[in-house]
Amino acid sequence: MTFDEMLKLTDDLVFAKTGQHLNDLQEKVVRGTIQGETYEKIAEDFHCNESYVRDIGSKLWHIFSESLGEEVNKSNLRSVMQRFQVSLFSNVVQDHVQAGSINFCEKTRQPPDIPSSNSDYQQSPTENHKLSEMPGLGVFYNRTSELETLQTWILQERCRLITITGISGIGKTQLAVKLIQEIKHDFEYILWYNLDHASTFTEFQAELIELFYPKTESELIAKNGKRFKPIKYLQKHRCLVVIDNIHCLFCSNQLAGQYQPEYEEFRYLFKQIEELSHQSCFLLIGWEQPIELAEIRSSNPKFKTLTIRGLETKAIAEFFPEQELGEYEKLTPRIHHYQGNPLWLNIIANFIPEMEDFGDKIIENNTIFLPQSLKDNLQQQFNRLSPLEKQVLLELVQDEQPVNLAQLLQRRQINSSDLFNALQSLLRRCWLEKQDHFHCLPAVIRQYITDRND
Numbered sequence: 001m002t003f004d005e006m007l008k009l010t011d012d013l014v015f016a017k018t019g020q021h022l023n024d025l026q027e028k029v030v031r032g033t034i035q036g037e038t039y040e041k042i043a044e045d046f047h048c049n050e051s052y053v054r055d056i057g058s059k060l061w062h063i064f065s066e067s068l069g070e071e072v073n074k075s076n077l078r079s080v081m082q083r084f085q086v087s088l089f090s091n092v093v094q095d096h097v098q099a100g101s102i103n104f105c106e107k108t109r110q111p112p113d114i115p116s117s118n119s120d121y122q123q124s125p126t127e128n129h130k131l132s133e134m135p136g137l138g139v140f141y142n143r144t145s146e147l148e149t150l151q152t153w154i155l156q157e158r159c160r161l162i163t164i165t166g167i168s169g170i171g172k173t174q175l176a177v178k179l180i181q182e183i184k185h186d187f188e189y190i191l192w193y194n195l196d197h198a199s200t201f202t203e204f205q206a207e208l209i210e211l212f213y214p215k216t217e218s219e220l221i222a223k224n225g226k227r228f229k230p231i232k233y234l235q236k237h238r239c240l241v242v243i244d245n246i247h248c249l250f251c252s253n254q255l256a257g258q259y260q261p262e263y264e265e266f267r268y269l270f271k272q273i274e275e276l277s278h279q280s281c282f283l284l285i286g287w288e289q290p291i292e293l294a295e296i297r298s299s300n301p302k303f304k305t306l307t308i309r310g311l312e313t314k315a316i317a318e319f320f321p322e323q324e325l326g327e328y329e330k331l332t333p334r335i336h337h338y339q340g341n342p343l344w345l346n347i348i349a350n351f352i353p354e355m356e357d358f359g360d361k362i363i364e365n366n367t368i369f370l371p372q373s374l375k376d377n378l379q380q381q382f383n384r385l386s387p388l389e390k391q392v393l394l395e396l397v398q399d400e401q402p403v404n405l406a407q408l409l410q411r412r413q414i415n416s417s418d419l420f421n422a423l424q425s426l427l428r429r430c431w432l433e434k435q436d437h438f439h440c441l442p443a444v445i446r447q448y449i450t451d452r453n454d
């Protein structure tokens with residue numbers, strides 16, 4: 001990397017952050033630092049006070065640190081910039097990325113709407129929020145600790161890639177909507193993108209282009225086949241990209257989180273998002289997370305996973321406002337089976353009189369009432385399971401008590417690797433629970449599998 005390229009890169013970073021190019025003194029500080037000069041020498045050359053130069057330097061290092069997500073100072077500026085450049089042009093990445101899909105090498109124009117600065121670089125960002133696909137926020141109880149965790153990861157720890165997983169209906173999407181309401185002003189650009197089975201990578205990329213460019217220009221880019229490099233914008237700007245229903249990227253009838261061939265480009269994009277230095281965050285929401293993120297322990301502190309569990313007891317009571325306290329207490333053991341899943345609780349709340357008609361018979365038999373809409377909800381997820389997972393569920397449903405891996409292996413129904421992988425996959429889908437090495441089926445899942453086989 002040449003001296004001028006390094007200078008240009010620092011200027012780009014400052015421009016992206018403050019809306020202004022390096023002024024003469026800032027440029028001199030960067031030049032001097034790259035050339036190994038002391039603050040004293042820089043001040044002398046510029047005929048100004050050394051402490052003033054130090055102050056300019058520390059503000060610049062602060063900008064670079066924030067933009068690149070790592071500590072930058074006078075002694076490591078040169079090496080960080082070189083590393084940053086290498087990561088941008090990394091051959092490894094280019095090998096992975098199909099030409100024409102994502103590339104990092106073209107010279108770009110400056111993005112629109114760059115904010116102007118104030119003296120200490122704390123300007124409020126220009127907000128370009130594309131949230132037309134984001135659902136509205138309904139009644140929302142609790143989730144304080146999940147919201148705190150996510151805010152810490154995103155705002156303080158500056159995580160780059162976060163997956164939010166959990167069984168259908170548990171409240172992942174609503175949690176993300178609430179989160180965005182609370183943190184949206186920390187981001188210049190936000191995109192909410194809902195995947196479905198007809199989505200394509202090109203379509204997703206077009207949404208990203210449109211986020212950064214006005215409509216007419218994005219059409220021109222698409223038309224001229226001009227190559228687009230989202231990572232550049234994610235590096236220059238603080239962007240939040242939410243992709244909901246991430247499970248649509250993965251194969252049905254296989255273990256959780258395996259990409260369908262036509263979605264491989266998403267894998268490469270997520271890999272870059274996790275590995276390259278940038279100041280943006282991707283939030284991936286769904287029933288399954290990519291297998292490489294779930295199975296390979298990442299040493300990267302910028303990547304996190306949050307598995308969403310049921311609501312707390314106090315919040316669950318809110319779903320049954322018509323019940324007198326005494327009546328509600330009678331219902332509690334039955335409601336408990338629905339594991340604080342707000343979708344299931346909303347369905348069940350409609351059927352309280354019917355549940356009372358079933359009366360104690362249900363409790364005696366340990367039967368759990370599954371209305372059709374709840375079954376339909378489970379059916380969609382069941383259809384995605386691999387044959388092996390279905391076989392394991394059928395085995396587990398026989399066990400009244402939790403069982404461990406050794407006990408399952410003794411039965412010799414399924415070979416050890418297959419059994420292990422199927423259990424892991426079911427755990428990741430939250431179709432299985434594990435406590436102290438013992439596996440057991442959640443009550444609703446157990447009932448669903450039992451009903452299917454009756």
Ligand SMILES: Nc1ncnc2c1ncn2[C@@H]1O[C@H](COP(=O)(O)OP(=O)(O)OP(=O)(O)O)[C@@H](O)[C@H]1O
Nearest residue numbers: 138139140141167168169170171172173174342343
């Ligand atoms: N914290 C909450 N308090 C009250 N109701 C909630 C809460 N979270 C979710 N709900 C309700 O539960 C239902 C399911 O929520 P949501 O769509 O967020 O689930 P999900 O996990 O995204 O499901 P899926 O994986 O199927 O998309 C919605 O009707 C929603 O209004």
Ligand SMILES: [Mg+2]
Nearest residue numbers: 172173174244
């Ligand atoms: Mg959802």
